[in-house]
Each structure stands twice: as structure tokens, then as C-alpha cells.
Amino acid sequence: MAIVAKVNGKPVSFEAEPDTPLLWAIREELGMTGTKFGCGIAACGACSVHIDGEITRSCSVPVSDVAGKSITTIEGLAAADGTLTALQQAWIEHQVPQCGYCQSGQIMAAAALLAKTPKPSDADIDAAMTNICRCGTYPRIRAAIHSVAGTSPATAA
Amino acid sequence: MGMIRRTFLIGGAALVGGGIFAVQYGDSSARSQAGKLTDGKDGHNFGTWLRIGEDDTVTLYSPHTDIGQGSNTGLAQMLAEELDADWSKLSVVSAPAESAFANVVLGKGFLSEMSGYPGIIGAMPMSLLGMVARQLNLQITGGSSALRFTGQQGLRVLGAGTRQALIETAAGRLGVPAGELTTADGKVLHAKSGKALRYGELAAEAATRSLSAKVALKDPKQFKHMGKSVPRFDIPAKVNGTAQYGMDVAKPGMRVATVIAAPVRGGKLISVDQKPAMAVAGVEKVISLESAVVVVAKGYWQALKGARALAPKFSDGGHGLISTATIFAEQDKLRAEGKPTKTAGDGDVDTALKAAGVKVIEADYKMPFLHHAMMEPFALTAHYKDGHLDVWGGMQDPLGAKAAAASAAGLGADKVTFHPMLIGGSFGRRLPMYMEIVDQVARVAMQVPYPVKIIWSREEEVSQGAYRPQSSAKLTAALGGDGKIAAWRNDFAQPEDGLREVPFFYDVPAVARRHFKQVSNQTVGAWRSVNATQHGFTTESFMDELAHAAGADPVAFRLRHLKPGRHRTVLEEVAKRSGWGSPLEPGRARGVAMVECFNTIVGQVVEASLAEDGTPKVHKAFAVVDCGTVVNPKAAEGQILGGLVMGLSSGIGEAITLEKGAVQQSNFSDYEVLKLANAPVVDVHFIDSGAEMGGIGEPGLPPATPALANALFALTGKRVRALPIKDQAKA
Ligand code: FES
Ligand code: FES
Numbered sequence: 046m047a048i049v050a051k052v053n054g055k056p057v058s059f060e061a062e063p064d065t066p067l068l069w070a071i072r073e074e075l076g077m078t079g080t081k082f083g084c085g086i087a088a089c090g091a092c093s094v095h096i097d098g099e100i101t102r103s104c105s106v107p108v109s110d111v112a113g114k115s116i117t118t119i120e121g122l123a124a125a126d127g128t129l130t131a132l133q134q135a136w137i138e139h140q141v142p143q144c145g146y147c148q149s150g151q152i153m154a155a156a157a158l159l160a161k162t163p164k165p166s167d168a169d170i171d172a173a174m175t176n177i178c179r180c181g182t183y184p185r186i187r188a189a190i191h192s193v194a195g196t197s198p199a200t201a202a
Numbered sequence: 203m204g205m206i207r208r209t210f211l212i213g214g215a216a217l218v219g220g221g222i223f224a225v226q227y228g229d230s231s232a233r234s235q236a237g238k239l240t241d242g243k244d245g246h247n248f249g250t251w252l253r254i255g256e257d258d259t260v261t262l263y264s265p266h267t268d269i270g271q272g273s274n275t276g277l278a279q280m281l282a283e284e285l286d287a288d289w290s291k292l293s294v295v296s297a298p299a300e301s302a303f304a305n306v307v308l309g310k311g312f313l314s315e316m317s318g319y320p321g322i323i324g325a326m327p328m329s330l331l332g333m334v335a336r337q338l339n340l341q342i343t344g345g346s347s348a349l350r351f352t353g354q355q356g357l358r359v360l361g362a363g364t365r366q367a368l369i370e371t372a373a374g375r376l377g378v379p380a381g382e383l384t385t386a387d388g389k390v391l392h393a394k395s396g397k398a399l400r401y402g403e404l405a406a407e408a409a410t411r412s413l414s415a416k417v418a419l420k421d422p423k424q425f426k427h428m429g430k431s432v433p434r435f436d437i438p439a440k441v442n443g444t445a446q447y448g449m450d451v452a453k454p455g456m457r458v459a460t461v462i463a464a465p466v467r468g469g470k471l472i473s474v475d476q477k478p479a480m481a482v483a484g485v486e487k488v489i490s491l492e493s494a495v496v497v498v499a500k501g502y503w504q505a506l507k508g509a510r511a512l513a514p515k516f517s518d519g520g521h522g523l524i525s526t527a528t529i530f531a532e533q534d535k536l537r538a539e540g541k542p543t544k545t546a547g548d549g550d551v552d553t554a555l556k557a558a559g560v561k562v563i564e565a566d567y568k569m570p571f572l573h574h575a576m577m578e579p580f581a582l583t584a585h586y587k588d589g590h591l592d593v594w595g596g597m598q599d600p601l602g603a604k605a606a607a608a609s610a611a612g613l614g615a616d617k618v619t620f621h622p623m624l625i626g627g628s629f630g631r632r633l634p635m636y637m638e639i640v641d642q643v644a645r646v647a648m649q650v651p652y653p654v655k656i657i658w659s660r661e662e663e664v665s666q667g668a669y670r671p672q673s674s675a676k677l678t679a680a681l682g683g684d685g686k687i688a689a690w691r692n693d694f695a696q697p698e699d700g701l702r703e704v705p706f707f708y709d710v711p712a713v714a715r716r717h718f719k720q721v722s723n724q725t726v727g728a729w730r731s732v733n734a735t736q737h738g739f740t741t742e743s744f745m746d747e748l749a750h751a752a753g754a755d756p757v758a759f760r761l762r763h764l765k766p767g768r769h770r771t772v773l774e775e776v777a778k779r780s781g782w783g784s785p786l787e788p789g790r791a792r793g794v795a796m797v798e799c800f801n802t803i804v805g806q807v808v809e810a811s812l813a814e815d816g817t818p819k820v821h822k823a824f825a826v827v828d829c830g831t832v833v834n835p836k837a838a839e840g841q842i843l844g845g846l847v848m849g850l851s852s853g854i855g856e857a858i859t860l861e862k863g864a865v866q867q868s869n870f871s872d873y874e875v876l877k878l879a880n881a882p883v884v885d886v887h888f889i890d891s892g893a894e895m896g897g898i899g900e901p902g903l904p905p906a907t908p909a910l911a912n913a914l915f916a917l918t919g920k921r922v923r924a925l926p927i928k929d930q931a932k933a
Contacts, residue, residue: 174879
């Protein structure tokens with residue numbers, strides 16, 4: 046039985062078996078590869094998406110759970126004409142990504158943080174940004190979030 | 203042998219792909235072959251790596267895979283600098299993994315002897331063998347990096363030579379002496395007549411000239427592109443989900459597979475009952491390889507469920523008794539036997555240790571296996587059709603991958619095409635010589651009619667690594683009555699020595715660094731900065747111990763052992779910038795360390811505290827870097843930041859341990875990587891010493907762990923002699 050949901054504002058119907066993690070339904074069934082596989086156990090955050098606005102690690106949510114819900118992936122952040130959000134622009138401005146593999150998840154986590162806490166403190170950022178970046182881009186992630194929020198960065202990076 | 207491998211397998215920096223030395227002056231066949239591959243119409247090839255279009259576009263065919271360190275942007279800066287290219291018309295693409303971009307014909311002889319590594323050999327054009335020999339020496343002593351070698355020795359020369367060919371062509375056309383011509387922004391200019399010719403209109407004729415490698419390079423004072431923080435080309439696609447990695451490859455009709463390999467490295471598959479996997483919906487095939495089982499399914503989830511349903515039997519290859527403890531015991535035994543594999547250093551250490559009036563100090567250090575843990579698990583796609591094998595994925599060495607795939611498939615190299623994709627982190631892990639997935643995907647592809655992508659689960663990725671080796675060292679020193687070190691001995695046991703790559707730079711009259719070679723069943727991996735992590739930790743921890751034993755400040759004590767020069771300058775600068783010696787808030791302390799590797803010297807000071815549960819936290823870190831010349835400061839700063847964070851991460855919490863020959867860790871749940879909340883604010887400063895260009899991808903890492911360990915000693919009086927630190931805290 047198809048599972049009907051919305052992805053980036055468009056209705057979709059997933060044919061995947063109900064226990065299939067949302068991550069793989071998005072990547073393999075919808076062919077949207079911006080959401081990444083890193084660990085499969087909700088430990089790294091590479092697969093982060095928004096489900097009804099909540100930051101969620103899609104590798105650990107069965108697709109059956111998202112029936113009727115609205116999902117946003119990294120591909121859904123920019124405007125239809127490709128114009129990036131201020132957050133994404135800040136990521137370029139601060140030259141955040143290195144290998145880039147974790148960055149879809151980092152940006153989704155940061156976007157969710159700013160939606161709830163438009164002026165995050167360092168402690169708010171610490172608490173919200175728990176995704177792993179093996180390239181060690183954390184200082185620039187923090188700086189980029191502060192710059193887009195207009196808060197004062199505590200980092201020199 | 204290991205030496206050569208290591209110099210190329212630089213963990214953080216980009217790696218040889220199409221060949222460092224493929225500026226193929228004099229090799230007209232490679233040039234014309236490359237021309238066929240890149241010369242669409244209206245464009246002309248120069249030295250295989252460069253194409254100038256008649257529309258003035260300039261394309262750099264980069265032989266490197268940019269792993270995120272910005273090397274392709276840096277290479278473009280270096281080419282543009284010497285070519286005087288119009289930056290707005292320049293683009294970088296990956297060089298095809300074809301022999302024209304790296305002459306496969308030779309390099310045999312001494313290269314094959316020394317490296318045993320076909321991908322590297324493939325990269326060496328015959329006509330440059332003499333140059334290669336010289337460069338290899340340089341790499342052995344100084345390490346390698348994309349910018350240092352490909353950029354400095356390759357693209358700058360190519361840019362300057364091409365510029366000269368364009369000038370000579372213009373001189374002929376305008377009927378003026380070449381000496382009256384200058385170049386700027388993609389044009390040749392004749393000031394006297396006010397005439398200008400575009401590179402695009404000169405390219406066809408200029409490409410027929412032979413390029414000279416004897417060209418003068420610009421003086422740094424003239425630089426317009428080098429030394430600027432140009433935004434990296436690769437970043438925009440990495441913020442909107444469009445960047446395509448090996449994991450993202452999708453082909454019509456493709457199946458997805460996953461693997462379970464022998465848990466004990468060296469073990470073989472004995473038997474497997476396929477039925478439980480075949481009973482999983484979506485599973486199509488179970489394939490037995492020599493030491494792994496591959497489950498092929500419609501999608502990854504089904505393949506994973508199938509693989510998890512299996513209970514394959516593997517042998518332990520005779521390694522079933524190896525554990526972390528037995529490896530340390532074996533290392534101790536080798537040290538006790540006292541027959542070093544190799545020794546470096548001068549002076550009579552034994553006599554100095556026995557001299558009257560010296561204080562002899564000893565310390566033992568232990569370091570675990572470390573995993574690369576790059577964010578993108580291995581993923582490669584292959585399709586065998588009509589006698590040809592196509593392979594897609596992210597590898598540090600596309601040509602080597604092609605060779606490895608061809609040999610696994612039993613095909614000639616001309617029957618294999620490798621399509622390089624972006625790499626989601628590597629740090630030394632994605633090298634075909636120990637990347638079993640290349641062999642696996644090629645073998646599986648030969649057995650199925652459709653394209654197949656193999657994805658390693660994170661569990662497989664963590665437990666089947668090519669780790670930074672487990673290592674131990676006994677340090678002994680004699681401290682003289684003058685408060686200076688009279689003798690220094692480092693008896694270290696691990697697979698490789700790293701003596702030349704990681705110099706001991708303190709001024710000590712008697713030094714013996716003795717390597718006791720010890721190997722286990724684990725693959726010896728090149729892990730970001732390679733042997734500099736072990737040497738950095740032991741040397742800089744012990745220097746700190748000696749400073750305290752001498753009742754001296756750790757910075758002042760080091761300075762006592764540094765003559766004027768680059769090292770001294772770096773240490774003084776990092777002490778100054780970090781406010782060394784000034785008061786800190788309660789509960790914090792500073793630690794210092796300095797390590798040289800790949801011809802780059804990095805000094806670091808960290809400010810740390812200890813949480814109640816014994817977890818250390820670094821609040822601030824200062825790094826001072828002398829890498830000679832910086833091509834792109836913002837990108838270079840990112841590499842130092844990243845290296846420092848990875849160094850702290852490994853020192854605080856990372857360890858791979860063995861029990862019964864098998865790795866005990868399986869995922870980020872038990873291989874703990876540092877997160878943002880524990881990453882410090884970092885101040886990075888570059889010293890423009892003008893020294894020969896050093897590497898930048900790796901040297902930021904090694905000082906971080908000893909600097910932290912030294913800070914913790916200053917804070918608690920307890921010395922960290924075994925890593926990771928968190929295990930100490932628990933103990
Ligand atoms: S892949 Fe989902 S958290 Fe790592
Ligand atoms: S940029 Fe490479 S893992 Fe974050």
C-alpha cells in the first residue's frame with residue numbers, strides 16, 4: 046500500500062515496504078540524493094530532514110511513519126528559481142563545507158534551530174548542532190549560524 | 203617500500219590521480235591523445251592538463267580529486283597566475299582517468315621496485331623519469347601535496363610555458379619582438395602599438411609549438427591570484443544538495459548490494475547458507491567472494507536486511523588470538539630484545555645517559571588504532587556490458603582504481619573506464635591498494651547483467667578499516683645540570699618508522715630514535731598525517747615531562763632547545779598569540795605542542811578544562827603555521843581548523859580495539875567522534891617564511907593531542923601516557 050506524504054511541497058506516494066527507512070525511500074525511490082547516508086543508527090545526522098518542521102534523522106524513521114506528513118529535504122530549502130536561503134549563502138560566505146558530505150544535514154539542523162530560535166546563543170547552537178562533521182568544520186558552522194542570525198559569533202574562525 | 207607509499211598516500215591532501223608529472227612536454231603522443239579527449243571543436247590542448255578555447259575559455263583538467271581541501275581551486279590559482287589567465291573564464295574539471303593524462307607506459311624499473319603501486323607508476327611519464335627521481339626524494343623527506351607538487355612543479359610551469367608560446371605566436375603575428383609583449387587577463391598586449399590579441403585567437407597556432415619547461419616563474423611580489431582567498435569552486439553545490447558523491451550514483455536498472463566481510467582480517471569465507479537472505483523481499487542474489495558475502499537487492503535496505511539474516515562462517519586466518527593487549531605485549535618484547543629495525547639520530551646516547559650528574563627520566567606511551575571514519579561510507583557502482591566495465595565512485599587515485607578494477611575483473615585496462623565522483627571524506631582511506639570494495643564491485647559486476655552499486659554499511663566501514671596503527675614508545679632522556687637535555691632516546695614500536703617524514707628538530711647533543719617494527723593482521727593505513735600523530739604525541743608529551751622535571755616553563759624549555767630558525771619563530775609566535783603565561787579563568791590550563799611534517803611546522807596552544815565526569819574540553823586553540831607560502835589562505839585555514847579538530851577528536855575519544863583478532867567497534871556509537879559543542883574557537887595564523895612550500899591538509903592535526911594532554915597535566919598534575927584521554931579519565 047502506497048504511503049502518501051508531501052516532500053518539498055509536492056505530493057508523493059512511496060511504494061517502499063513500510064519498514065524502509067525514510068532516508069532510503071527519499072534517496073532510492075524519489076532519486077533525491079541531497080539527503081545523505083552516514084551511519085543508519087541516528088548517530089551522525091547526515092540524513093537530517095524536517096518532518097512537519099521538526100528536525101529528524103531520516104535513517105531511523107520508517108517510511109510508514111510519515112503518512113500524511115510534510116517533509117522538507119535540503120533540495121527544498123532554496124526558492125523554486127534556485128535562490129539560496131540566507132543560511133545557505135552564509136555557508137558559502139564562510140566557506141564552511143570541506144568534503145561537504147555532512148553539510149546537507151548540518152544545514153537542515155541549523156535551519157530548524159533558527160526557525161525556533163532566531164537569535165541562538167552559543168549554548169543553543171551547542172545543543173542543536175549535534176551532527177558529526179569529520180572534516181572538523183564546526184568553528185565555521187558556528188560562525189555561519191551566528192552571522193545569519195545577527196548574533197555575535199564567539200568564534201574567530 | 204612503505205615509505206614511497208606513504209608519501210603519496212597523504213591523508214588530508216589530494217592524491218595523485220592523473221599524475222603529478224604529467225606536464226608532458228616532449229611527449230607528443232600523450233599530448234595528441236589528450237587533445238582528442240579534451241579538444242571538442244574550437245579548443246586546443248597544452249601539456250595535457252590545459253585547454254584554451256577559441257572563445258577564450260580556459261579549462262584545467264585537474265589530476266587531483268578534491269576531497270574538500272580546495273586543492274582544485276588552489277591549482278587553478280597557480281595556473282592562472284603564471285598564464286595570466288582571465289579568472290572569469292577559467293574552470294576546473296577532473297582529468298579523465300585515461301593514460302593520456304598520466305602516461306602508463308613506464309616508470310617501471312625503480313618505481314615498481316619501490317612502490318609496487320600501479321596507479322603511481324601509471325602517473326609517471328618516461329620522458330620525466332629523471333625529474334621523477336628527484337621529486338620522489340623530495341616527497342620522501344617532505345611529504346606531498348597537490349599544490350606543492352602538481353601546482354608548484356606542474357601547473358605553474360605549464361602556465362608559464364603556455365604563456366610564452368602564446369607570446370611567441372603573437373610576436374609572429376604582429377611582427378614585433380617578443381620582448382615588447384606583455385600579458386594580462388587572457389590577452390597578449392603590445393603597449394607600443396596599443397594592439398591586443400586574445401588567447402583564444404592565438405591558441406590554435408600556439409598549441410603547435412613545443413612548450414618550454416625552462417621558464418621563469420613569477421616572483422611572489424607579482425602575484426595576483428596566489429595568496430588570495432578565492433572562494434572554492436566546489437562549495438556552492440555542497441550547500442543545496444546537488445553535489446554528487448559516489449554514494450549518489452544511480453543508473454537505469456541498477457541494483458544495490460551490501461557486504462559482510464570476515465570479521466578477522468585475513469580470514470576467509472568457509473560457507474554461507476544463502477536461504478535466509480533470499481527469503482527477504484527484494485533480495486535477488488547472494489554472491490560468495492573469497493573473504494566476504496555480497497547480498498544484491500533492489501535497494502540498500504533490502505540488501506542490508508538480507509545481509510543481516512545471514513550467518514556466514516569465516517576462518518580467522520590464524521589471527522584469532524590477536525588482541526590490543528597482545529599487540530602491546532609484542533611491542534614490549536621487541537623493545538626488550540633491543541634489536542631496532544632502524545635507528546636515526548647522532549651522538550652517544552648510552553654514554554650520555556650514564557654520565558655523572560644527569561637526571562634520567564623515562565616514560566612509556568601507548569596509542570591505539572585509529573579509524574578514518576570519513577562521513578561517506580564506501581560506495582562504488584560498476585556495470586559490465588559488451589565486454590567493457592564502467593566504474594563510478596570517489597577514490598583518491600582514479601587511475602589506481604581503474605587498474606585494481608581491471609585486475610579483479612580479469613580485463614585489460616583498456617576495457618575499464620573509471621568515472622570519478624566527489625569524495626565524502628577520505629583522510630587516507632580511499633586508496634585502491636587497500637580499498638577492498640573496488641575488488642568486490644568489479645567481481646560482482648562481472649556476474650550480473652545490470653549495474654550494481656555496493657554500499658558498505660557503517661558497521662562494515664568501521665570494523666574493516668585500514669587503521670592508523672597501534673603503537674607504543676619508551677622515551678628516555680638525560681637531563682643535565684644546566685637544565686638542558688643531554689640525551690634523548692625514543693624506542694618506538696609500530697609497523698613503519700616515519701623517521702624522515704617527522705623530523706626531530708630539538709637541539710640535543712645525543713639522539714637515538716629507534717624503530718622496532720611490529721605488524722599485526724591489520725592493514726597499515728595512511729591516516730591523516732600518518733606517522734606524525736604517534737611521533738608528535740610522544741615527543742611533545744615527553745618534552746613537556748622534561749620541562750616539568752627541569753622546573754622550567756614548557757615554552758621556555760623548548761626554546762632552550764631551538765636555535766634561531768623557523769621552529770623557534772613558530773613557537774614564539776604561538777606563545778605570543780595565545781597569551782602564554784597570562785592568567786586564565788579558574789579551572790583552565792594551557793598546553794603547547796609543535797610538530798613538523800610534510801615540510802610544514804605547526805605550533806599549537808590549547809586552553810582546556812575538565813568536566814566533572816573527566817571529559818576534557820578545549821575552549822580555545824591557537825595554531826601558528828609555517829608552510830612556506832600559502833596559496834589560498836581561507837582554504838588553508840580550513841585545513842588547519844579541520845586537522846586540529848580531528849586531532850582533538852582522536853586524542854579525546856577515539857580508539858579501535860581488537861579482541862580475538864576482530865575489531866570491537868562498529869559505528870559512531872562506540873567510535874566516538876568530537877561534536878560541535880566540544881570544538882574550540884580557533885585562531886589560525888600563517889607565517890610567510892618563503893621556505894619551500896609545505897603540505898597543508900595534514901600538519902594541523904598532530905600537535906592537537908599532545909597540546910591537550912600537556913594542558914591537562916598543567917591542570918591536574920596527572921600525565922596522559924595512554925590514549926584516548928577519556929579512557930584515562932575513567933580509569
Ligand atoms: S545516517 Fe542517519 S543519523 Fe547517521
Ligand atoms: S564537510 Fe566533510 S564531514 Fe563535514
